[in-house]
Amino acid sequence: MTRSTRLLSLLQILRSHRRPVAGRTLADGLGISLRTLYRDIAALQAEGAEIEGEPGFGYVLRPGYMLPPLMFSADEIEALVLGMRLVANRTDPQLALAARDALSKIDAVLPADLRAKMAASPLLAGGKPRSPEDQMDLGLLRKAMQNEWTLRIAYRDDKGNASDRVIWPFALAFFDGARVLLAWCTLRNDFRHFRTDRIEILEQGEGRYPRRRTQLLKEWRQKTGVAERLF
Structure with missing residues (x-):
């Protein structure tokens, strides 16, 4: 497991708990030592993650922290791209435009390697679904x-x-x-x-x-x- 993947996994574990999680529990779940866990928590805190707690008490991630795009994995990028493409093809014009704009924003902030993967994604969304036209807005x-x-x-x-x-x-x-x-x-x-x-x-x-x-x-x-x- 790479360090970036480990940091993302740590965030995901903390996001899934509303109460403090013991350091030992976090370390065992990630397959790392307590010393490495403490370093990872310090690194995330330096990036702006509001992780509160201390050894012997446990750690909790306060709501509101947004993952930076560089923390997305290649599979997550493909999932986002496919989802946005489906929305752009299957919803009303306003939401379709929002999906295309969101995809452009993601592309603008991705690291070069992930941007290349997104551009080369083989997951495409088909045309309009075979459903009758709506008379409503x-x-x-x-x-x-x-x-x-x-x-x-x-x-x-x-x-x-x-x-x-x-x-x-x-x-x-x-x-x-x-x-x-x-x-x-x-x-x-x-x-x-x-x-x-x-x-x-x-x-x-x-x-x-x-x-x-x-x-x-x-x-x-x-x-x-x-x-x-x-x-």
């Missing part, structure tokens, strides 16, 4: 989720039945055949899934909905049994 939908706004929609189901609803949107899933909005439906008083191409009218409702978006997503996962790593 996906940008407005994303903004509503970010701000926890209620929405009024006119929806037509797979049998052609139309209904007007007030919903609390909390997530948007992208599939090859469709984009699906996850929301709490006040008409049904339950969670419902809406294909975005069947939403004929979408308007901002009155104010914010009374429950946090993250809480709705958590309750949806518990009810449907969908693991967090899958959605």
Whole structure:
């Protein structure tokens, strides 16, 4: 394990714990001595990582520290590139532009060797997914989720039945055949899934909905049994 890889692994371990982790536990997990661990912690602190603690007490990484791009591994760079390319090809124009801009920023700050790997990445994203065109503004939908706004929609189901609803949107899933909005439906008083191409009218409702978006997503996962790593 190279030193840069070891430092990244140390950060990842600390980021996964909210409480102080004993030095011996960290050293054993990385397969290094306590003396090497102390040197690594000092090196990360010198780079701006807010690692607090001392021998015999344990160490904790305070929230807010951003990993410098040079800490990305080659595999992580490829994952980022592929993800950005998928976003650029499969979302609304505003988010697609943001993905391309983010990719440019990553490229600008990478070391030369990783920049070359990114440019030569063999992982490409295909064209537009085979899904019907949306009549609604996906940008407005994303903004509503970010701000926890209620929405009024006119929806037509797979049998052609139309209904007007007030919903609390909390997530948007992208599939090859469709984009699906996850929301709490006040008409049904339950969670419902809406294909975005069947939403004929979408308007901002009155104010914010009374429950946090993250809480709705958590309750949806518990009810449907969908693991967090899958959605």
